[in-house]
Amino acid sequence: MWRRSGTFRLAVGLLVATALAAGCATDPPGPARAGVGQPVSGEGRRITLTVGVFGTFGLQEAGLYDVYMRLHPDVAVRQTSLARNDVYYPQLLTHLTAGSGLADVQAVEVGNIAEVVATQGGRLEELGTAPGVDRAAFLPWKWAQATGPDGRTLGLGTDIGPQAVCYRKDHFARAGLPTGRAEVGRMWAGDWGKYLAAGRRFAARAPEGVAFTDSASGVMAAVTAGAALRFYDGRGRLVVADNPAVREAWDLAAVFAREGLTARLQQFTPDWDQAFARGAFATVACPAWMLGYIQDKAGPAGRGRWDVAAAPRPGSWGGSFLVVPSAGKHRKEAARLAAWLTAPAQQARLFARRGSFPSASAAYALPEVAGARHPYFGDAPVGAIFAAAARGVPRAPVGPKDALVAQILADTGMLQVDQTGRSPASAWDAALRAIDNALDR
Structure with a gap:
């Protein structure tokens, strides 16, 4: 996407x-x-x-x-x-x-x-x-x-678009999680599974009405962005259905959805924008260019409450x-x-x-x-944070329809798991069928 x-x-x-x-x-x-x-x-x-x-x-x-x-x-x-x-x-x-x-x-x-x-x-x-x-x-x-x-x-x-994780320090403090960016980064360093563990800790003492993250689709995109093989292989062949890295990202995101750790939002919609202003979630996968978006949507009330920590693994969006x-x-x-x-x-x-x-x-x-x-x-120190992320991004093949595949996985697939409770297996099959139809396969 x-x-x-x-x-x-x-x-x-x-x-x-x-x-x-x-x-x-x-x-x-x-x-x-x-x-x-x-x-x-x-x-x-x-x-x-x-x-x-x-x-x-x-x-x-x-x-x-x-x-x-x-x-x-x-x-x-x-x-x-x-x-x-x-x-x-x-x-x-x-x-x-x-x-x-x-x-x-x-x-x-x-x-x-x-x-x-x-x-x-x-x-x-x-x-x-x-x-x-x-x-x-x-x-x-x-x-x-x-x-x-x-x-x-x-x-x-x-x-x-090197990725970090942007987070609300005030929400973390109320849930008993560390708030310093170095400590936060260490909490989930090296493994998106640790990000899930942090989400479970947050949920146990979360402020009322605040989810750990914005969307399951956002989690899936962030995890996929750091994979060395994504939707296409080095020969330009579509491998989304058989790539363990994509399925790992899908399964992890589905856990976030099934355990109620997301605000069940669709990114880049009016509801998502308003959720920033309400402080409705505590973290979001955050490419460098999203800093301005957060500042705009969260407004003056969010100043000093948001911070930036290294992502579990580097990726680019x-x-x-x-x-x-x-x-x-x-x-x-x-x-x-x-x-x-x-x-x-x-x-x-x-x-x-x-x-x-x-x-x-x-x-x-x-x-x-x-x-x-x-x-x-x-x-x-956003220059240092995003430079470190950029240097760690794996050299992954980019396919001719990467953007379309990502959009279908998010909107036709994971969004349904997050918002309607559709089973991850059923949504996965539906997304793959939609990809095949869109690419005339």
Whole structure:
């Protein structure tokens, strides 16, 4: 399930960036300062490069295009954007197939990157050897997601969604659980089964009307996100039905549902939003980009009550790439722009200004990331927490329909166990049938 587009992405980016700026962020050193408050028109330039994105992607809002134009006086950069990825992506596939109507640089969401690499690889430029690209600067698992079987790397990672667990300190205190983030992380370190044990401890003394976690589907997604093999194997074959890791995530989430440890919510719905404001649950699996969402929905009353601890196992949920279509007129220049936009210094700037966590691990030592704290979450050292999670994410294959499979498992399957009491075995069979139907199998 990938929820990174449209107004949601805008709200998250603005909220996280505001909080980080209040906590620690400083502008990057060197040339990046040139773009601050000094937009560049680009008129009269030798060439114009276009960048096609979905939602409020952050590159323009962080001032990166202006900086690039100051560094490259002959180049103008223009952005086009569609509000939603579910509108943007089908159009991108159509334009790639036709070889027309494309921007010089196009964004691709992580849930779509495997399909793009598999079906459109011959229509995209190799970026792994482009000038300015340093493979060693990127997380190996992120680099692998946009690399095809032939070894060609067709996309450069922008951001990722490393996971932690966000929790309510006040609810934990009333239930007799530790509240310090280090102690909380140790309580379930290394095993999502320990997270279940913590939930049972919480339930024994829980404040009235407060569940341990928001949803069984959220638990399932978090556990699956840390598996080395998920819905597809390395050859692109769907293995969801036979993969023990997926079934383990399903069975564990079902226990949460059957034992009443969840608030029985569906994520990214009005009821879920309102539950944050009511303090209706004590924990939620928390990718880096969700910090802003929690701050928005929990509001001022949640400030200082929420905190962030390491997840039982690292995983990632979300992120995007930049690709360069071969049909473009300025392919070499576009590749240079994509390389610059995804370089560590620019990713650190994007994090400081927009809250998008870098996919370039070389950015983690830069002060904008290493020193990042979030005042809403008790001044939690979010840069260090999410950097550690990012480094631990396993290198798992990403399939062409990962997002669709995850959505069906959650909404057709686990949601029914959580909200209607359907048996886990029956819901599992129903979800697998729905996946087969959706994929015409």
